[in-house]
Amino acid sequence: MSNKQERVERQATIIDIANKLKKDPSTVSRALSGSPRISDRTKEEVARVAAELNYIPNRAAARLRSGRSKVVGVIVPRLNHHFFSEAIYGMEAKLKREGYNLIICQSNENYVEECDAVRSLLSSQVDGIIISLSSQTKNFEHLQYVLDSGVPLVQFDRVTDELNTPRIVNDNFEGGYKAVNHLLSGGYRKIGVLHGGMVTNVYRERLEGVHQALEDAGIKSNKALELEAFTEKDGYNAAKKLLANGNGPDAIFCCSDHTALGVLEYAKEANISVPSELGVLGYANELFTRVTNPSLSTVDQQCDKLGRQAASVLLKRLTFKSMLNVEEPIKSSLIIRDSSVRAI
Amino acid sequence: MSNKQERVERQATIIDIANKLKKDPSTVSRALSGSPRISDRTKEEVARVAAELNYIPNRAAARLRSGRSKVVGVIVPRLNHHFFSEAIYGMEAKLKREGYNLIICQSNENYVEECDAVRSLLSSQVDGIIISLSSQTKNFEHLQYVLDSGVPLVQFDRVTDELNTPRIVNDNFEGGYKAVNHLLSGGYRKIGVLHGGMVTNVYRERLEGVHQALEDAGIKSNKALELEAFTEKDGYNAAKKLLANGNGPDAIFCCSDHTALGVLEYAKEANISVPSELGVLGYANELFTRVTNPSLSTVDQQCDKLGRQAASVLLKRLTFKSMLNVEEPIKSSLIIRDSSVRAI
DNA sequence: GGGATTTGAGCAAACGTTTGAATATAAGAT
DNA sequence: ATCTTATATTCAAACGTTTGCTCAAATCCC
Numbered sequence: 001m002s003n004k005q006e007r008v009e010r011q012a013t014i015i016d017i018a019n020k021l022k023k024d025p026s027t028v029s030r031a032l033s034g035s036p037r038i039s040d041r042t043k044e045e046v047a048r049v050a051a052e053l054n055y056i057p058n059r060a061a062a063r064l065r066s067g068r069s070k071v072v073g074v075i076v077p078r079l080n081h082h083f084f085s086e087a088i089y090g091m092e093a094k095l096k097r098e099g100y101n102l103i104i105c106q107s108n109e110n111y112v113e114e115c116d117a118v119r120s121l122l123s124s125q126v127d128g129i130i131i132s133l134s135s136q137t138k139n140f141e142h143l144q145y146v147l148d149s150g151v152p153l154v155q156f157d158r159v160t161d162e163l164n165t166p167r168i169v170n171d172n173f174e175g176g177y178k179a180v181n182h183l184l185s186g187g188y189r190k191i192g193v194l195h196g197g198m199v200t201n202v203y204r205e206r207l208e209g210v211h212q213a214l215e216d217a218g219i220k221s222n223k224a225l226e227l228e229a230f231t232e233k234d235g236y237n238a239a240k241k242l243l244a245n246g247n248g249p250d251a252i253f254c255c256s257d258h259t260a261l262g263v264l265e266y267a268k269e270a271n272i273s274v275p276s277e278l279g280v281l282g283y284a285n286e287l288f289t290r291v292t293n294p295s296l297s298t299v300d301q302q303c304d305k306l307g308r309q310a311a312s313v314l315l316k317r318l319t320f321k322s323m324l325n326v327e328e329p330i331k332s333s334l335i336i337r338d339s340s341v342r343a344i
Numbered sequence: 345m346s347n348k349q350e351r352v353e354r355q356a357t358i359i360d361i362a363n364k365l366k367k368d369p370s371t372v373s374r375a376l377s378g379s380p381r382i383s384d385r386t387k388e389e390v391a392r393v394a395a396e397l398n399y400i401p402n403r404a405a406a407r408l409r410s411g412r413s414k415v416v417g418v419i420v421p422r423l424n425h426h427f428f429s430e431a432i433y434g435m436e437a438k439l440k441r442e443g444y445n446l447i448i449c450q451s452n453e454n455y456v457e458e459c460d461a462v463r464s465l466l467s468s469q470v471d472g473i474i475i476s477l478s479s480q481t482k483n484f485e486h487l488q489y490v491l492d493s494g495v496p497l498v499q500f501d502r503v504t505d506e507l508n509t510p511r512i513v514n515d516n517f518e519g520g521y522k523a524v525n526h527l528l529s530g531g532y533r534k535i536g537v538l539h540g541g542m543v544t545n546v547y548r549e550r551l552e553g554v555h556q557a558l559e560d561a562g563i564k565s566n567k568a569l570e571l572e573a574f575t576e577k578d579g580y581n582a583a584k585k586l587l588a589n590g591n592g593p594d595a596i597f598c599c600s601d602h603t604a605l606g607v608l609e610y611a612k613e614a615n616i617s618v619p620s621e622l623g624v625l626g627y628a629n630e631l632f633t634r635v636t637n638p639s640l641s642t643v644d645q646q647c648d649k650l651g652r653q654a655a656s657v658l659l660k661r662l663t664f665k666s667m668l669n670v671e672e673p674i675k676s677s678l679i680i681r682d683s684s685v686r687a688i
Numbered sequence: 689g690g691g692a693t694t695t696g697a698g699c700a701a702a703c704g705t706t707t708g709a710a711t712a713t714a715a716g717a718t
Numbered sequence: 719a720t721c722t723t724a725t726a727t728t729c730a731a732a733c734g735t736t737t738g739c740t741c742a743a744a745t746c747c748c
Contacts, residue, residue, distance in 0.1 A: 009492050011466070013704055024728045029706060039726060054489075060407040060469045061704035064733045069404065071447070071468060079436060080648070082631075085429035092423060092450055101464055103415070104448050106436055120445055122355070124415060125404045145398075148353050261635060287426075288632035291605060304424070357734055368698045373736060383696060405734035408703045694745070702736085710729070717722070 012053035020049050032057070063125050072314060073103045073121030075114060075131040077158070082286055083303050084132065087156065090307025091130065098315055100127075107134040115142045128152040128314045133160060135200060152317040156310040159201055166317075166327055168310040172202045175299040175332035176209025176253070179281050182297070182334055183251045184217050186341060188279045191219075192242050192249030194229040194259045206255050206283065225249050235262025243272060251279030251340070257286040257298055264292055264339070280339040294338035306330050356397035364393050376401070407469050415445045416658060417465030419475040421453045421502070426630055427647050428476065431500065434651025435474065442659055444471075451478040459486045472496040472658045477504060479544060496661040500654040503545055510661075510669045512654040516546050519643040519676035520553025520597070523625050526641070526678055527595045528561050530685060532623045535563075536586050536593030538573040538603045550599050550627065569593050579606025587616060595623030595684070601630040601642055608636055608683070624683040638682035650674050 014032070018025040023042070031038045031046035049055075063069035072095060076084040092102050103124055105117035114134045119142075121129055129146055131153065140162050146153050147163065156168040183191055193210055196203030207226075214221045229238040235254060239262060242248045254260035260282030267274050274280055274294055282289055285300040313327060358376070362369040367386070375382045375390035393399075407413035416439060420428040436446050447468055449461035458478045463486075465473055473490055475497065484506050490497050491507065500512040527535055537554055540547030551570075558565045569592075573582040579598060583606060586592045598604035604626030611618050618624050618638055626633055629644035657671060 009494075011493060014706095015704075025704085026706075026729080027727060029704095030727090033706090037726065042726080056463055056467050058408070058469060058704050059467050060404045060413065061733090062706075063404040064402070064408055064735085065704080065706045067733085078433070080426075080430045080433040082424075082426075086424045088448075089422070089424040089450070092448070096449070096460075101447050101449065101468055103445050104432075104436070105440070105445065106433070116440075119400055123400050123403050124445055125402060149355060150353075286631070288635050291632050291636045293635075293637035358736095359734075369734085370699080370736075371697055373734095374697090377736090381696065386696080402734050405703090406736075408705085409734080409736045411703085690748100692745105692747080694743105696743085697741090699738105699740075701738090704733105706732085708729105708731095710727105712727080713725085715722100715724075718720085 011058070012050075012055045013058065014055075016053055017046060017049050017055060020053070021045055069125050069127050070099055071101045071103055071124065071126050072311075072318075073105065073117075073124065073126040073129045075105045075107055075117045075121070075129065077107055077109045077132060077134050079104065079106045083157075083284060083301065086303035087132075087307035087310070090304035090309075091311040092307075093304075094308045094311035095315070100315075107137075109134045109136060111136040111139070118142045118146060122146065122149065122151065126151065128154070128318055130154045130156060130310050130314055132156050133158040152314060154310050154314045154317070156306060157202060166313045166324075168306060168313060168327055169329050170202070170301045170306065170332050171329035172205035172332070173209040173212070174329075175283065175301070175334075176206035176255075177213045178209075178332070178334045179253050179283070179299055180210045180213035181217075182336065183253065183279050183281060183340060184213065184219075186251075186279060188251035189219070190222075190225065190249040190251070192225045192227075192252040194227055194235060194238050194252060194254040194263070196230060196255045197228050203255050210253060229254070229259045229262070230256065232258045232262040232265075235259030236266045237262070239263040239266035240270075243267075243270065243278070250277070251281070253281045255283050257282035257284045257289050257296065260296055260298070260339075261288070261292065264294075264296070274339050275342045279342065282339075285335055289335075289337070292339070297337045297340035298335050300333050300335050302330055302332070355402070356394075356399045357402065358399075360397055361390060361393050361399060364397070365389055413469045413471050414443055415447055415468065415470050416655075416662075417447045417449065417461075417468070417470040417473045419449045419451055419458060419461045419465070419473065421451050421476060421478050423448065423450050427501075427628060427645065430647035431476075431651035431654070434648035434653075435655040436651075437648075438652045438655035439659070444659075451481075453478045453480060455480040455483070462486045462490060466490065466493065466495065470495065472498070472662055474498045474500060474654050474658055476500050477502040496658060498654050498658045498661070500650060501546060508669070510657045510671055512650060512657060512671055513673050514546070514645045514650065514676050515673035516549035516676070517553040517556070518673075519627065519645070519678075520550035520599075521557045522553075522676065522678045523597050523627070523643055524554045524557035525561075526680065527597065527623050527625060527684060528557065528563075530595075530623060532595035533563070534566075534569065534593040534595070536569040536571075536596040538571055538579060538582050538596060538598040538607070540574060540599045541572050547599050554597060573598070573603045573606070574600065576602045576606040576609075579603030580610045581606070583607040583610040584614075587611075587614065587622070594621070595625070597625045599627050601626035601628045601633050601640065604640055604642070604683075605632070605636065608638075608640070618683050619686045623686065626683075629679055633679075633681070636683070641681045641684035642679050643676050644679050645676055646674055 014025045014028045018028045031043045107114035153165045159167040195207045198204050211221050227238040282296050282298040285298045289296040289298045358369045358372045362372045375387045451458035497509045503511040539551045542548045555565050571582040573579050626640050626642040629642045633640040633642045
């Protein structure tokens with residue numbers, strides 16, 4: 001405890017390896033990166049000495065010289081949302097295998113923080129950026145600047161088509177369609193919708209899917225049954241509004257599991273039985289949907305697959321400089337539980 | 345689409361600013377970092393031109409020269425667990441305000457991957473590392489190496505005392521104590537425990553808290569009522585084992601909400617009423633605990649606060665080189681819901 | 689007014705890697 | 719024996735900062 005001599009061992013460098021082998025640093029560098037110009041014998045020697053000295057490459061130096069850093073940046077609205085943490089999980093898994101690291105920033109659904117994050121990532125010299133837009137972002141100059149700087153950009157989930165980048169998204173239209181179709185085929189006829197507004201692409205598309213499903217079933221969609229609701233509390237209030245007068249919908253499709261939770265709460269309080277009097281469907285397959293009472297039917301988005309896909313598209317850009325933007329949307333799958341299936 | 349001239353604008357550098365002002369790059373550098381050796385007038389001019397050129401500092405270059413990168417690394421067992429994503433949320437929030445970025449790696453509860461992550465972070469020249477150990481990690485050389493390299497290390501949640509670093513943890517002992525004490529004061533007398541084994545510090549300490557609470561209440565702890573269980577399925581099976589013969593405990597404390605969920609499931613299936621016949625308590629305050637039926641009493645760990653704390657201790661190390669390791673554990677708070685309170 | 693001190697800014701080297709160009713050696717063709 | 723070609727390696731510059739040292743000019747002190 002007393003004379004703690006903070007002895008810091010300097011990290012071994014390429015030069016140390018070169019000196020030990022009486023070779024040039026450039027030879028060592030090429031040997032380590034597997035250049036065909038270096039003989040196998042030298043490569044083996046270099047590998048041996050590198051391991052001996054526990055050599056760890058200095059990415060700062062490599063990046064400075066070569067412009068490549070093996071780091072990609074990720075910007076999401078919030079880290080502690082199931083959807084995003086799961087998507088990042090997928091990205092990390094995919095990118096790690098190619099030797100990439102992730103720098104992660106959150107925008108907190110705030111335009112200014114998103115701009116800061118972009119600057120910060122560029123400052124860190126990332127090789128590419130994966131972003132899901134904050135709900136406040138209406139202006140895309142900061143992202144156009146990323147593209148102009150020659151840094152590949154990939155959008156996922158919350159995207160805009162004002163930027164010429166790949167967009168990895170769920171098939172939200174299909175999700176909304178399947179959900180309502182399921183309710184209709186279960187005999188529900190008057191479908192209420194709690195949607196997330198028309199600004200964000202994901203919510204807009206789900207609602208379009210809903211309308212299509214209704215149309216295909218020959219049912220005219222009814223604006224009076226559509227309300228905007230984001231949070232659990234919103235869901236509760238919206239359910240109250242729709243159901244209070246006794247002439248409400250016989251099923252409600254919610255664009256988020258949290259709003260669906262609010263609906264379930266109101267139903268319990270108002271003694272409306274789910275699913276026999278009211279069908280309820282959520283969206284996102286949050287962890288809790290399995291254990292509500294009754295358990296909540298929902299739409300699964302395969303978020304980790306989405307993340308993996310985003311990562312893999314970025315990797316293509318980084319390695320092949322491919323400029324193709326077309327990507328198939330990730331299919332959503334309906335998870336049918338108790339809240340949407342009434343006994344005959 | 346055809347003649348897409350990929351025009352990449354070179355990022356402005358300190359040299360560009362210097363040229364424009366007919367000054368030396370070193371002066372610009374010092375002006376930007378607020379050195380007292382530079383006049384206010386020059387500082388203002390530099391700031392103006394920097395903004396004009398949209399200058400973004402190159403951290404790779406700065407790190408290479410100065411050894412500081414303004415990036416810290418985080419290693420967690422898994423990203424997509426509520427506890428960790430919430431903790432990282434806290435860290436990111438705290439560190440961002442000081443201009444730091446986070447590189448995040450997951451070990452997937454795997455020792456080898458943890459070692460890889462360490463190498464990768466050192467390779468990225470991070471200024472410091474925050475880690476929560478994988479459950480497989482029994483050997484700490486890779487982390488000792490981090491310390492020997494002079495890179496500050498902070499452990500959180502899953503920690504070992506074999507390393508001379510700060511450790512940011514929950515007061516798991518208190519959590520276990522409070523939980524069982526609550527059950528006892530509600531009239532439950534025969535307390536079953538589903539614990540997480542004695543290897544990982546967090547589970548061990550919770551169990552010690554349990555024992556202390558029993559002892560303080562003059563109740564002899566009974567090994568036959570203590571089983572190891574990690575997952576939901578484990579919880580279901582353990583509950584079955586404990587309760588099947590009709591002579592089981594009248595309450596069960598689970599070291600994780602997931603196992604508690606398993607217990608609830610078995611109880612429902614076996615027609616054991618919760619909380620009147622069986623009290624159930626979980627741990628972690630997962631999102632779903634609020635909506636189970638009955639809602640699940642649990643222990644909240646303030647994970648974001650834990651993350652913030654870890655970040656703030658690391659910051660202290662980075663800025664003051666402070667070597668104090670003492671940190672108060674984060675208090676846990678009991679969240680009392682329906683599963684542990686029986687009507688009198 | 690001469691020497692000491694303060695203030696502001698320039699010079700040049702260094703960080704560790706990558707890479708185009710140059711060189712040395714060996715093998716092959718004429 | 720001479721000229722090519724191929725192979726394996728070295729040389730040296732460059733990436734954009736930071737920083738110890740030097741230096742010029744201005745200010746101060748007696």
